[in-house]
Amino acid sequence: MELGNFSISLAVKDIDASRAFYEKFGFTVFGGNAAQKWLILKNGDRVIGLFQGMFDRNMLTFNPGWDSNANRLDAFTDVRDLQRALKAQGVPLLSEADESGSGPASFMAIDPDGNPVLVDQHV
8 A cells, every 4th residue: 555755744832933943954944934833854865844723632644645755746646546545454544535536635543552644645
């Protein structure tokens, strides 16, 4: 099962303090909007998202159709196909993509320890 780009989305209390902290680890701002309280940082192929006030818990995020530089992949497994495969295996979903659609969509599952897993396709 090819899930696409992986990042950890962190629920932070202070976007500026968190950015400064992770910059000390060699991360640099790759995208986002600090005024809107979200930033994407990279260190090589490692990606973290900082999100202030957008969700309550840290979250694993997968982006089908993207590489680690947010470039569209020529071939990838569509989010709806991933969703169908997980549902067929009995994975309960918190939210679902419209399986009759195409293009951008997302679904979310919660792992056995309560960690959110977001599969978020932007292409």
